Amino acid sequence: MRIALVVHGLPPHERTGVETHVDALAAALAGAGCEVALLAARRSRGLPHLAQRSERRGRVALTWLELCEPPRDVAEEAEPPGVAEAVGEWLDLAAPELVHVHHLRGLGWGVLAAVAARRLPLFYTAHDDHAVCHRVAHLRPDLSRCESLGDAAACARCDRAVELLHGVPELGDWHLGVEPERLAPPLRAELARRLAGDDGGHARALAERARADARRSAALAQVERVFAPTRRVLELLLASGLPRERVVLQPYGIPPLQVPPAQGAGRLRVGFFGGLSKHKGAQVLLEACAGLAGVELVLNGDSSDRVFVESLRARAAELGARWNGAYAAAELGARLAEVDLVAVPSLWVENAPFVIREAFAAGRPVLASDLGALPESVRDGVDGRLVPAGDAGAWRAVLAELAGDRAQLARLTAGTRAPRALADQADELIEHYQDALAAREAAQTAPALPEHLTAFQARRAALACEPFERLHARVRDGLARLRAGLGHAPSPTRAPDDALRRARDLLRDRRRESAWRARAAGDDRAARASLAAEAAWLRGLCESGADDLAGARAAREALAHESAWLRQVVAALERERDWLRGLLAALEARAGDHAALREHERWLRGEAVRLLEALEAAPTQAPADPAALAAALEHAPRRAAALRAELEWRRAQMQRALDEGGGVLATLLAPTPLAARLESWRAGAPEARA
């Protein structure tokens, strides 16, 4: 059975639990008869990003994948560009029958899709909470514990806080978090703000996190079987939505451990083993042991969090604790022999630390924090003690109790039992692999090919499953037989050796690099084209802006002209108004005259009528006095002539008044130069304004 294993790191580059376990598991599977190809990530100086280097590690074909470029954002952290493709290329060469992914931190969830795309049975071991917490440890960047599961808003707050801490180089490799009290007050306040979701970038971070989480869920949905080393992780996986039938509880096994006989000592020797990161709690243990009589603390391990390690080392020296530093797997037995019990003072929700199993294998009881899945590993009062996490006082009390009560220590030591063997775990895994392959085979439907093609197709399919190097060896051998069969001399082409392999690795690097450069150049070209288009648009905008400006200036000048002209028009209109007022006053005066004349005319007409009536009545009403009559007769023509003359005068006056009134009216009604100007202005004004 050809198995491919994928893990985020491996000794000697990474020495913590999962990496060491996978290294041993690969060897165990190979020992059980499997053909194992193992891909592990690392970061080497002098090799390009995503370069692959192959080597043999015992019976395991190990390939290192160089990851040199850190992710730039949440999306890249979830699926680093190019990694899934590189893993896919490796799978095509290794041609495994199935793939078991152990950890994807740094590699990204795209790896699962790359496996699924090749229709290979896919297994995944949830060594920790990475499948449900992108920060793995359910710890927020201020090292406080996070109780949310699948809450994108809470995760986005963590992302924002992480962005902040990434920008503080003096923190060093702060790994999972940093105690806020180590931060300057403004930074601390900003960290708190971001963790509360009160900063401006939360909405963006939430959208990015939701997208990344959705990608992770989709990737996990393609896994055929998920192994959980503890019940706690199993429950978490189920709570995250994975179907029960796909999640399998599989406790860890460990390889045989050689432990030299313990050396007696007067003091209680307490050992810390593993990663010296803040969340592992060595600092709590150190403070718990400070000045504690009858207890000697021995610190074994290291981490990439150099700032923290150095501060811890200084404090250990100050308190008289023994500092043993990093150790290789082969040294573990000897180091365990130097202690009476092992402490696991973790501050994070630990899953199943291998050191507990190794301590039990060496017959050492374990003091562990009462957190996470630790109670599944340590039976309180039987093979160890459970102590409140992070409570240095409680730890100090338990240590003092055990230092003074060696009988209890002996009982706990006697209570330890041998952990599961790694070979046993490997056998169980192989059964799962075989089940999956058998199910896959049974599910495959017969191809709808004519019968005479099926044999050829089957041969092709068998060759497609052959590992690349073996296929090449087969071809080389065949070509040698061909030459011999044709009576030709052996090929002068040499078989691939290490030098050629190195050349091929370089060739692959160059090919990948040139593909990457071509892509980058394509991106650059696209960006340049986009910028050029934007620049052209801006140039167009500037040109049309200049035109608009010139137009606006011209309009302003036109408006200024128009305004001056309007002022002149207003002055002329005012003058015209005054003139019209005078004319109106004159007209009103003429109208008064006209009325008076009409009155006078009416009186004259009355007088004339009376006179005529008098004349008509005169013959019938002759005066008694003839002289008077004669005088009257003599006077009457004169009087009539006078009236007639007066009437004519009045008529003439009236005619003159009428003529004058009519003249004024005509003046008003007749087109004047001013009226003509007004009319032309009204007609032309809209155009002038436009």
Add this chain to the structure above:
Amino acid sequence: VSAAVSIVVPALSPSPHLERALLALDAALAPRGWIDELVVVDDSGRGELGPWVALRCRGARTLARTENGGFARALGDGVRAARHALVFAMNSDLEPRAGFLEPLIDALQDARVFAAVPRVLRRGAGEQRVESLVRLVERGGRVQVEQPFVERDAPARVLAGPCALPFALGGAFLVRRDEFLALGGFDALFEPFYMEDVDLSWRARRAGRTCLHVPDSLCVHENQATIARVAPRALIAAAEAKNRLLFEWLHLDGAALERHLQALDELALAAWLEEDRGALEILALALEQLEGALAARAAAPRADPFEVLARACDPLR
């Protein structure tokens, strides 16, 4: 020229193109008074073709195979069952035109001619787009099969009269029955398909015989109507590439063979360097049949070097 011919048509299943072929044959054979024989070899393995063929061409005889064996085996069965001395091997996607047989029969009057090949036109293309005018060229140790007049018109001089060909297309050629059987027909080494026709013709060529292109005989070919409809493209390409290697191992010699072996070394090295497993898989598939290829090579008669033989029957010469 009134020799009777057995026309052998292997078929996989009822299909529109087989129906057209039967109708075309009916129309072409009737004027000859049905002196010929039409044998449809039912290669479905289920005997389902007989009634279907009888309904469409009453003159046809169906020979049912008990299992699906592919074109080469079905044709072999058909030739063995043929009653006449001349056999026209025909793909089920070919439509012969009236009078196609006489010029071919005429060409076989010449005893040096092993096979007579009609002018095979691609459906929808003009009469100068000829699939059956083929070349065999060795370049850098690799043999190329070329059909130069599929994408461009064949010059009039090539179509003016019969000309020598390096091989007869397996889907349309007239051959003497006994000679076909004596040469062993299509070699099972080339299963599932491709290059078996080139190999058969080349074996005849090595024995001093020739294939003749007869432009007065016309057939129309429906492209990609048979195997391309039932097999994935990658499988077809793999079969073709595998069989090209086998043909080269059987028939290349002298300097061409030296170049070929060097080309294979380079191919294998390049495939290893570029991690191109596809190329290695093809080589491995062919190498699985190495022993058979070497045995067939040993049995082939000695002849002029490959390039000399190929040059002599190049229609572009």
